[in-house]
Amino acid sequence: MHLTSETFDQNARDALRDPVLHGALRNLADNFVERRRAAIASVDDWEGLREKARVIKEQTLCHLDRYLLQFVENAEKAGVKFHWARDGKEACGIVLNLLKKRGAKHVVKSKSMATEEIHLNAALEAEGIEPVETDLGEWIIQLAGETPSHIVVPAIHKTKAQIADLFVDKVGIEKTDDVDVLTRTARNILRQRFAEAEVGISGVNFGVAETGTIVILENEGNIRLTTGLPKTHIAVMGIEKIIPKFADLDVFLKLLPRSGTGQRLTAYQSIITGVKRNVTDEGPDEIHIVLMDNGRSRMLAHPVTRQSLACIRCGACLNACPVYQQVGGHAYGSVYPGPIGAVITPQLIGISKAKQLPYASSLCGACREVCPVKIDIPELLLHLRAEITDGTAGGAESNPQRKRKFTESLAFRMYGFAWSGPVSYGLGIKAARLMQKLVVRDGRIGKVSGFVAKLLPPLGAWTAWRDAPAVAERSFREQWRDGLGNNSQWSVVSGQ
Amino acid sequence: MKVSVFITCLVDQLCPNVGVSMVAVLRRVGCEVVFDERQTCCGQPAFNTGYRNEAQKFAKRFIKIFEESAAEAIVSPSGSCVAMVKHFHELFPTDEKWRERAGKIAARTHEFGSFLVNVLKVEDVGASSTGRITWHDACHGLRDLNIRDEPRRLLKNVKGVEFVEMSNADVCCGFGGTFSVKFPEISAGILDNKIESIEKADVCAVVSGDASCLMQIGGRLSRLDSKVKPMHLAEILACQNHLR
């Protein structure tokens, strides 16, 4: 069963009760956070590099039409065929059409978030073509009939033992706890798939406008095989993958591996500029690039949302996020989980279908700190929250009020009134002091349940895990009036 | 220096001693302290939940009140609320005049610890206490205001106190405003990692710069009957055991 973004809170609660997932997430945080820290230390000016990347991305996005056309023109000169897709359905249709025309029965695929996003596999399977995922993690997920739970390590939620059981069940190996044996099993089976494949489908990490080049990074070698062995190579790329110059790779090839896996470079980079020149050369006869919008161009409408398109899919924000570390990727109900998922998913599938995601953050800012392209994810989350409550993301005065969640909206109106001036504020506090007599014991509020919790749901939610402080006998302002305001009073010793 | 204190709602009503302590420390280092009783809230709860219209009202109110003050600096015992003041301009994306006013107020507003170290250039405020303590980096102070060394320097100068770093001091406590009650289970999961770090550090107090984090951490410590006390930076800097 695939989870949806709409039920994030329930998904999260289920995830929190899964001890296996917790072990895996702790392993992820311990490993990747440390590896990243070590890897960025090997760059002299990491901050300067991030800044450069951010400026390059911002400049590109502000003139995306121009750079896209330049990219297409140069790649076409080198023999690449282009296909434009407004949405996922159109993109799937294009790929399917290309496969059918070539009578392709065997298709290999390398890891690509863009194809996950549009559920390409399902679309092809519905027409009787089963593309074989060749990235080890993706293959595991495909065998298990699941979805990835991490951008970089899709099967992070599964243990070695679970994977071994899966292999015993699906490909008939002997039970093992040896990762090398599991890996070799995948190698041997997938080699046959590579050998027979007529078409290879990949994603794209970067498209260089200046040269019409596509660049794909990996560690396993399956992308080199996917793009190098079959007669036809189809690359599916979002329109935001463009960088202007070949030299810009110097920036992004330093940032991406270090942020993603903590490597100085991944094992392989395939830098592909067009099809082969002579029939006897190596490589596919034809290369097709599917340029996909699927909700991306909409994000250009505001500088805050535009940042979403700078993402290079490194996964660093997932690893750093305290919320992701608690609930894992599946809870987000989207191929893009974690902080970046919480901002991209609502924009891609529509805010009404992912209303909880922008709130699924403590706004701690750890994501912003690690982001190699300096996306201000908290700013984006706040922007989307405003969009959800008021439709005022563009600015407080720009839009009429939308339909709000009634109780929350009422609460905020009451708070707005109570805090609007000293008189109403004082009255509110007096009421709180009176009411808290019901629940305060020894100067604190313990677990609140029953009637009071129903009356004040936030207090119930808070005190399920934590005691709450009581409203003070004498507020600061009362103490100020009672003598604290006298500047000659020099030493006040706090109660230790 | 004349300082106008911005006390924040949480401090005013739930832990006034933090405000009282901050006033004491500011006076001790030679500041003249004023408090405008008209002040209420910075509007952060509304802003962070997406209620920008309400947030804008709070921002305008805050700006008007503090514009009237002749104080050179506005100082607050909360990195989070100060960060909100720095966000004010975002509430007026197309209103040049208000944006300018917001910017001017933001420039005058400082978090307490950062104000001592960076503006007053004071690292030893003459405090003394006892025991082993650690520091929890409140996220907004750390990542919005870039306050990392300042509180540590201040704490290391408290006589009689042993300062230790806990593991993951810079990781969120799980509070996150309405997040803590919208997703209480996740918030509590994050919090328990923090509690684990605190207990491992074997301290008698965990010190931080934001009352909200202390409410979250302290609430859990209290529920678990821990011996560790949550303390605000202002409270420990106000301690002068040697004078007792």
Add this chain to the structure above:
Amino acid sequence: MTEVNGQTVKQDEARKAILSSIRAHLATSAPFDADWREHHGYASEGVAVWEPIRMAMSSAALAHVFCANLESVGGHCTVVADETEAAKQVGKIIDQLDPRRIAISNSELIGRLVERNAAVEIVENAHAEYLFDCDLGVTSAQWAIAETGTLVLESDRESHRLTSLVPPVHLCVLRAADIRQTLGEILELASRDLSRTVTFITGASRTSDIELTLAIGVHGPGELHVIVIAD
């Protein structure tokens, strides 16, 4: 356009729709751009200018740095004085591996270095299906990056895309003079006459997809040997 008429029309429509959507949405963002840029401290014009850092290091020193970095990612590296020594080293590695079949690229250097004998079958420019049965692939590399221990293969100068990839062991011979210190220098050199495919190789094929445990040799070679010729 090779597609049928209907498809072409639809494609043209999609292309126009996407481009105009990009332009329309960019126009909407304009009123907010200035404030946002100011807040984040970004200039509104001027893409960062790229200048590769050039290090004045001898090729011997570069070879040393290259080897150290390659070995740090699990590669095996030997520096030899000249081609004669290189041929010996190639022979030694082949003896150790004891392969039944060796695939070699069309590089002249490799042709000279790999000794023909009856015991081993040597195939030059093998077909893909044949490569799956080879135990060793031998190629040269056009460039190398010292700071990362990376081999750089340009497809227009040698047919080595699959020979360096499919067999379980990859042996690569490289001239020290072709090593550069930084990624930036190599990108500049490669861009002068950009090959259809440029491949960067840093160590053996690897994965951490199962419990983040490192496993070597998943789809590409599990072993990488590099011989650097110093002269």
